Amino acid sequence: MTTVDDVSRPSRLAGPDEGISIEELALAARNHALPLEALRYDVTPVGLHYLLIHYDIPELDADRHLLNVDGRVDRPLTVDLAALRARPRVTRRVTLECAGNGRALLTPRPVSQPWLSEAVGTAEWTGTPLAPLLREAGLSTDAVDVVFTGADHGVERGVEQDYQRGLPVAEALREEVLLAYEMNGAPLLPQHGAPLRLVVPGWYGMAHVKWLTRITVLDREFDGYQNAVAYRLRTSADDPGVPVTRIEPRALVQPPGFPDFMSRTRVLRPGPCTVRGRAWSGHAPVTSVEVTTDGGLTWAAASLAPATPEGQNGQDRPDDDGRWAWRSWRYEWPATPGRYTLGARASDASGRTQPVEQPWNRGGFANNLVQRVEVVVTGEH
Numbered sequence: 001m002t003t004v005d006d007v008s009r010p011s012r013l014a015g016p017d018e019g020i021s022i023e024e025l026a027l028a029a030r031n032h033a034l035p036l037e038a039l040r041y042d043v044t045p046v047g048l049h050y051l052l053i054h055y056d057i058p059e060l061d062a063d064r065h066l067l068n069v070d071g072r073v074d075r076p077l078t079v080d081l082a083a084l085r086a087r088p089r090v091t092r093r094v095t096l097e098c099a100g101n102g103r104a105l106l107t108p109r110p111v112s113q114p115w116l117s118e119a120v121g122t123a124e125w126t127g128t129p130l131a132p133l134l135r136e137a138g139l140s141t142d143a144v145d146v147v148f149t150g151a152d153h154g155v156e157r158g159v160e161q162d163y164q165r166g167l168p169v170a171e172a173l174r175e176e177v178l179l180a181y182e183m184n185g186a187p188l189l190p191q192h193g194a195p196l197r198l199v200v201p202g203w204y205g206m207a208h209v210k211w212l213t214r215i216t217v218l219d220r221e222f223d224g225y226q227n228a229v230a231y232r233l234r235t236s237a238d239d240p241g242v243p244v245t246r247i248e249p250r251a252l253v254q255p256p257g258f259p260d261f262m263s264r265t266r267v268l269r270p271g272p273c274t275v276r277g278r279a280w281s282g283h284a285p286v287t288s289v290e291v292t293t294d295g296g297l298t299w300a301a302a303s304l305a306p307a308t309p310e311g312q313n314g315q316d317r318p319d320d321d322g323r324w325a326w327r328s329w330r331y332e333w334p335a336t337p338g339r340y341t342l343g344a345r346a347s348d349a350s351g352r353t354q355p356v357e358q359p360w361n362r363g364g365f366a367n368n369l370v371q372r373v374e375v376v377v378t379g380e381h
């Protein structure tokens with residue numbers, strides 16, 4: 001008999017000389033990254049924000065969409081979008097990063113969505129806080145995890161499933177967590193979770209469940225695929241590993257000069273060059289950014305802009321201090337002719353920073369290896 005196993009691939013590492021396959025290319029073409037020049041925007045224009053969609057974008061009708069809250073609650077609830085929109089409205093500026101960012105740069109390469117360093121974006125998410133809704137439903141005192149179910153359905157390593165993620169109840173009750181129905185001041189687009197998604201500031205992307213249909217409170221840890229199997233830091237296939245949670249610190253350089261079409265190597269004229277970029281961390285505020293022009297041998301301090309966002313395009317000013325969004329930084333570089341490898345390293349108030357040697361794990365998650373931007377400063381003006 002044929003089963004879903006016949007179409008589903010096991011988890012595996014690429015062989016020593018194995019290039020990116022057509023299957024990885026198909027995923028990369030569906031799930032695009034942030035073009036690095038878009039680091040110039042405080043808030044990423046929606047079409048330039050990265051995307052990650054495990055299965056298909058589901059077909060949902062905003063006018064008929066319902067959200068159910070059930071499980072270990074006193075009063076199960078069903079609410080529509082109009083009811084959610086009538087609740088307190090909050091806008092937060094939040095940087096989202098895929099936990100698999102950097103995966104394709106690892107050796108050996110875990111075979112999955114082959115991200116380079118650009119699976120990131122910052123948006124102003126508008127919605128209503130989750131915690132008051134959970135309190136209205138009456139969380140039972142034995143609540144452990146809150147499970148968020150998306151309307152998308154697929155099969156992954158032989159397991160047929162709706163996309164579902166469990167979040168510890170203490171995280172679900174954080175005031176910053178939103179049921180979001182707008183992105184950058186407009187209704188969510190289909191690819192970003194229309195008509196309703198979860199936003200969990202500080203956590204890697206997998207926690208921000210799109211196309212949200214159900215919230216179920218459990219009196220035990222959720223053992224569904226995306227928590228128990230997929231998003232774990234493992235050293236080997238049989239290591240139970242630890243869950244992927246918050247975003248590790250990372251800084252990205254907005255590549256200076258202009259690119260070669262194929263190699264993406266940058267061409268720069270000699271002279272003073274302001275190198276700019278962004279830095280973020282989901283654990284604690286970013287405290288410093290350092291820049292290298294020699295691939296990580298030597299470092300110099302960059303100047304970090306304040307965290308407070310300015311409010312964009314006359315829209316609602318975000319209802320927070322910018323704590324969950326990236327910060328911009330700059331570094332004055334007197335560029336002289338030669339070849340350089342630029343990179344930047346963020347550190348945060350928890351003492352975390354970025355490694356120059358790859359932090360390898362079997363899923364290729366939370367890899368915040370310092371970026372490498374190849375630059376040629378030409379001899380002529």
Ligand SMILES: Nc1nc2c(c(=O)[nH]1)N[C@H]1C(S)=C(S)[C@@H](COP(=O)(O)O)O[C@H]1N2
Pocket residue numbers: 049050051052053054055096097098099149150151152163191192193204205206207208209210211
């Ligand atoms: N329902 C559902 N939610 C989902 C996903 C998904 O495939 N299905 N992908 C997750 C992952 S892995 C990431 S990185 C973010 C990406 O959000 P974005 O596409 O809006 O940038 O959505 C998360 N939410």
Ligand SMILES: [Mo]
Pocket residue numbers: 052097098099100205206
């Ligand atoms: Mo992701």
